[in-house]
Amino acid sequence: MCSLRLVLGMVGLVTGGASGLGRATVERLVQQGACAVILDLPSSDGHTLAASLGERCTFAPADVTSEADVRSAVELARQRFGKLDLAVNCAGIAVAVKTYNFKKDVPHSLEDFTRVITVNIAGTFNVIRLAVGEMGKNEPDADGHRGCIINTASVAAYDGQVGQAAYSASKGGIVGMTLPIARDLAPMGIRVVTIAPGLFATPLLAGLPEKVQSFLARQVPFPSRLGDPAEFAHLVTSLAENPMINGEVIRLDGAIRMQP
Template sequence: MPTVKEARDMGSKTPTDNNKVATSQIIMANSQTTISRGTAKGDIVNRGSLPLSQIKCELGLVGIVTGGASGLGRATVERLVRQGASAVILDLPKSEGKTVAESLGEKCAFSPTDVTSEADVKNALELARTKFGRVDVVVNCAGIAVAAKTYNLNKQLPHSLEDFQRVINVNIAGTFNVIRLAAGEMGKNDPDEDGHRGVIVNTASVAAFDGQVGQAAYSASKGGIVGMTLPIARDLAPMGIRVVTIAPGLFATPLLVGLPEKVRNFLAKQVPFPSRLGDPGEYAHLVQSIVENPMLNGEVIRLDGALRMQP
């Protein structure tokens, strides 16, 4: 049986209409690891002998990813499975979730899920438990956005209250719904030597800090995710569950890739360094780092190349 040190050493390695969303908001609203060290060929490793922070995907890590059919969420799912982990995609029935899961093989499953539905989330957690035995990691990438000024002076039209409430419900209440239910499933895990049972990674946005014109609903929802990170981390500390939030900047998600090249180049130049769009795999890499580092807890991490959005 390898020690923790031995395990560490193993392996190889356009916005003209005021009611239309700003291009940057379109990007950030898109739903959003290599967890590389493995065991030498032929070695037998008992995952229960290692702290969760040192468990590599090859040893049986199980994750669930909301919004996992596209964008940052899909990149996270693909990386987990590619490195030997198991994953359950939680996404809407009309999404590409089933197709993505089938393409990744038996270590991936799809559970049609509206994150605001208690029944849907419970079904997804049950699928993870029955198919893969447990839940170690939860990554919340599901989210939506609307674009409208608080009041459109040209059209004499106030922001739709229904739209505002819908964004808040999906982005904040939906994220919280997954957290509160997944925590109960993680609490069934045997703790490691630190009492560690699981990790939850949420997705906010730089819009939580640098909200632009037309982003009142979106920024408020992402600010809510930022704001609940620390208190939830404190709530779940006695259970040995860590909570960390990533706030991405401009990433090359499918929605952005569909924009004209001129627009993409303009956006890339807004990033100080590296002066380009983020790759979804870089988001997934940060998820890996959060999983592996046991002292990351109750924190919000900007992943934006020093970007600060203009009004």
């Protein structure tokens, strides 16, 4: 029987890695003995974070929707650390707009809808398609395993709320492409898994009033609090280490089911 793989010694590329769930993932990878490439926008805190984490971390300023940017980030992983074992897609954006505002007689902006779809779905796919080319060069282990892709969807893919048409559609797209991409990449020994987080204490939620944060936390059955990004990062490393988890979407949400 095959033993579990270890994050120790892996090289991971994390999009949206300068903040929120991505930052927690980068920090845990480095703490567990892996190397990490932070892929985030040039305006992010990527440089500062990479410097604080030491020589096993570096920053690749990039837009996930740019082929050239992502190719450069993958090349940086190879040049700096010699390989790429893991790609974690945390980059994403959201808008909160109803399909039609009847009070103002204004429809949802098609530009905003398209932008969310482009960043969240096409950006995720862009990273996958370019990262796996580098992973395919890795020497396989006894199982034929060469690498792992971990995507970030959301419970909004299943429980989309009012005003979340664009965001829910984008996260549903990530859920929907998990299995077919896992099947596409199976012959090369590359796994694909998606995490669908619930309510987490990310910078987005941290900007809300304390009263609102407390209200949201109470909606979570158990534990009745916002998720800690470190818990997301823990699941990422667990998935990276367990070779039998493939083609699956895992809800990480304290059993919440979002109301309209």
